[in-house]
Amino acid sequence: MMKNTDKRQRILIVxxxxxxxxxxxxxxxxxxxxxxxxxxxxxxxxxxxNPGIDLMLLDINMPQMNGFEVLKLMKQSQCLDETPVIMISSEAAVDTNA
Structure with a gap:
């Protein structure tokens, strides 16, 4: 039986x-x-x-729920207490007044 020996850090891209x-x-x-x-x-x-995600790259502009709303929900559920989050966007100008 093969054991998962992947020691690479895990990045969640949203x-x-x-x-x-x-x-x-x-x-x-x-x-x-x-x-x-x-x-x-x-x-x-x-x-x-997947507990223990090392980093999350989170898009700001998404349908249904934007990145700021995702952060708010995750903060409330405390599932991101130890995970750094970098907000990303492919838009030229982003309104960050959430």
Whole structure:
């Protein structure tokens, strides 16, 4: 039986555009183990199912639930207490007055 010996840090990429997720993985390279979510609900579920995520890259502009709403829910459920989050956006101008 093969044991999972993957010691790479885990990064959760949350972006509704697959192309953006693929670009981020290409930029960051094979040093990391990637988890992907295409919306806020998936992201919340993934953090619950995968404790110990080392970093989350969170898109600001997504349908249904934007990045700030995701952060608010995760903060309330305390599932992000130990996880650094970097907000990302492919938009030229982003209104951060959430």
């Amino acid at each position: 972006d509704d555009a697959k192309l953006n997720r693929d670009i981020l993985k290409e930029i960051l390279g094979e040093t990391y183990n990637y988890l992907e979510a295409e919306n806020g609900n998936q992201a919340i579920q993934m953090t619950a199912d």
